[in-house]
Amino acid sequence: MTDIAPRAVTSGGRRRPGGGGPRAGTVIAFLTPFFLPFVLFYLVPVGYALWQSFRVVRRTGGQYGTSYTTFGGFDQYTQVFQNSEFWNSIGRIGLFGIVQVPVMLFVALVMALLLDTPLLKLKAFFRITAFMPYAVPGVIAAIMWSYLYSPQLSPVVDLFQRIGLHPDFLGPGAVLWSAANVSTWLWTGYNMLIMYSALQSIPQELYEAAKIDGATNWTIAWRIKVPIIAPSIVLTTVFSIIGTLQLYAEPAVLRQISSNISSTFTPNMLAYAVASGNNYQQAAAISVVIAVITFVLSFGFMRLTSKKAGL
Amino acid sequence: MSKTVTRTRLAAVAAAATLVALAGCSSSAPSDKASAASCTPAKGKVTLQYWNTVPGMDKVVDLWNKKNPDIQVQTKNISNDQYGTLGNALKAGKAPDLAQVGYDELPALRTQNAFVDASACSAATAAKSKFVPWTWSQTSFGGTGVFALPQDTGPMALYVRSDIFKKYDIAIPTTWDEYAAAAQKLHKADPSLDITFFDPNNAEWFNGLLWQNSAQMYSYSGDKWHVTVASDQSKQVADYWQKLIAGKLVRTDLANGSTQMYAAYQKDQIASYVGAAWGYSMFRDNLPKQSGKWSIVPMPTWGANGSSGDWGGSTVAFMKGSTHLYESVKFNTWLNSDPEALALENQLGGLYPAADAGLKLPALSKGVPYYNNEKVFDVFADSSRKIDTNFAWGPTQKTVNLALQDAMAKAAAGDGTLTDALSAAQAAALKSMKAQAIPATAGK
DSSP, rough: GGGGGGHHHHHTTTOSOOOOOOOOHHHHHHHHHHHHIIIIIIHHHHHHHHHHTTTTEESSTTSSSSSEEETTHHHHHHHHHHHHHHHHHHHHHHHHHHHHHHHHHHHHHHHHHHHTTOOOHHHHHHHHHHHHHHSSOHHHHHHHHHHHHHHTTTTHHHHHHHTOOOTTTSTTHHHHHHHHHHHHOOOHHHHHHHHHHHHSOOOOHHHHHHTTTTOOOOHHHIIIHHHHHHHHHHHHHHHHHHHEEEEOHHHHHHHOOOOOOOTTTHHHHHHHHHHTTTTTHHHHHHHHHHHHHHHHHHHHHHHHHHHHTTT | OHHHHHHHHHHHHHHHHHHHHHHHHHHOOOOOOOOOOOOOOOSEEEEEEEEOOOHHHHHHHHHHHHHHEEEEEEEOOOOTSSHHHHHHHHHTOOSSEEEEEGGGGGGHHHTTTTOOOGGSSSHHHHHHGGGGGHHHHTTTTTTTTOEEEEEEEHHHHHHHEEHHHHHHTTOSBBBBBHHHHHHHHHHOOOTTTTSBBOOOTTTTHHHHHHHHOOOOEEEEEETEEEEEEOOHHHHHHHHHHHHHTTTSSSSSOOOTTOHHHHHHHTTBOOOOEEGGGGGHHHHHOOOOOGTTTTTEEEEEBTTTTTOEEEEEEEEEBBBBBBBBBHHHHHHHHHHHHHHHHHHHHHHOOOOBBBBBGGGOOOOGSSGGGGOOOOOHHHHHHHHHBBBBOOOOOTTHHHHHHHHHHHHHHHTTSSSHHHHHHHHHHHHHHHHHHTTTTTTTEEEE
């Protein structure tokens, strides 16, 4: 979370003039603990996936002969682009993201602003409470919510039924939004905290000056606070875009109790299903395409907003 | 030295490391060399690795180890990610001597060259007579090889709430036609009561129903697979359940074995369960209050075709790379046909044996208190002997099952039919086999 106040830390580029820079050995010693795992557990797997995505399986000696892989050009990618399940899953989480991300970030922003007002009492309590869902692992949260959604076990559904309503949280149309609700519950507090930290770093003098000029609390919030913390809002949006594209745990858990979540519900679930069928090359190609889409969307969004947000 | 140079060098090192790692991953050149298995006993003490998913299996192995100081077996429980663990071990060339593999995954793993043919050992071929016929045809792929020994099975039967059937004066159905009629009567008598549930996310269960109707989903001849997932027999089963779903005579919102499923049974909302032998303890342990209300009767039949189906069960496979085939055969045969071992596996792991001797175990010959002291295992033993021996699984079964489930879920939600789901599964089978360069064609 060091990116929250970028301007405060990025001044270390200047060095002492003349010789006497750090010796290579020292640099390597300090960087190795980072670089070794980075190479082994990040670059190598990514490189391996990239390499796999250009391979196709061939076989000699008939059905139970020996299989091997060979260069297949863009064969795997052609299959990804022709796979309607893939585009369906992208469309599904596209819809998810367009609705869930703005709702979640708006709620997070409002909560952060409320926490920042001098009017609110018991701040520490509210801050911790709002942040607490983030401490619950995603899978556990999804299991918890799946009990609340289940028509057989849920006290919530039971209450609805007592007043004559029969909501089906796991139905074909509703289940995407039930998953979105779990994500929102999990991540709102986290995003709120990032925005709240940014609010904390605004100097009080600005507010005093604004008050002298006759600004109300409302004006201060929307005209001063929000524009100043815009970089954090952009940051949380980018995190949310990445999180949406990688959505897996919530729908995968809800799938245990609802057949309306297919094995190809999200792009990551599709990649996993394909890999579990021993088609690693196709799964690799799907993963690469997801990664490219994620990069384009997050960097595209950052570029689009960088001027306005002052990044 | 300037910082930039160091950074460049580090990047170069990183890139080089990546390349080395990639080179290490590249596949070996294709070779047609058939691994001729030999069956010579080892000199001196041997240690075998056996990976499994059965609770309490370590205790069974302890018993063996005590009796056989020269053939020691080490177990590892891989139930967390059975096929992932096996697949990775195979890729790394570190597979165990013996491993637990479900019947439906045997062709897929054989396609990945996972097994060694143990038929070089006379003890392995001689074991054939010890097992229920259909299980042997699965582990030998209908041929003369021995790639695994059967361990347990899931012969299917009908679990019925006899009290509910009695209350509404409905005879326990013996054919699927009678079952559908009973479904209607029950629903009419009490609209909140259904005869059973259809779990769209359970292809394994549905496959058992297809198996019962002698649906041949795959066959292998002329050097290629013939894919007939959407055969007439399969469609008959699909149509049948489609009608029950469309008539709202079965629930489609419950997942097999889920808390929700037990809750529905607990609330007397469902009157029967089309299940397998291993399910007898599920009901006993999860619905203790319904003790004495359940009976187990033979699965409803398709008219003149009196055969039964199987749902689940697994084998212990001879894995490629094992250097102790003789000892593996010896242990594997004991593990899966010795009455003492079978009794322990049944007691600790709930396994329903594939060995004929196992069907006569004392524990499986007694009446079961939960089921009104009925001898329910007689029903399962009878079912096991009536299972079609010609049924074969496909080499990409997992992918086909997922496609089938996704399409069945759509059908249950009113989008398409179960017959469409069979077509989707057929298409997925052909596509996934093509992706793995497995020669296949549609139709017989």
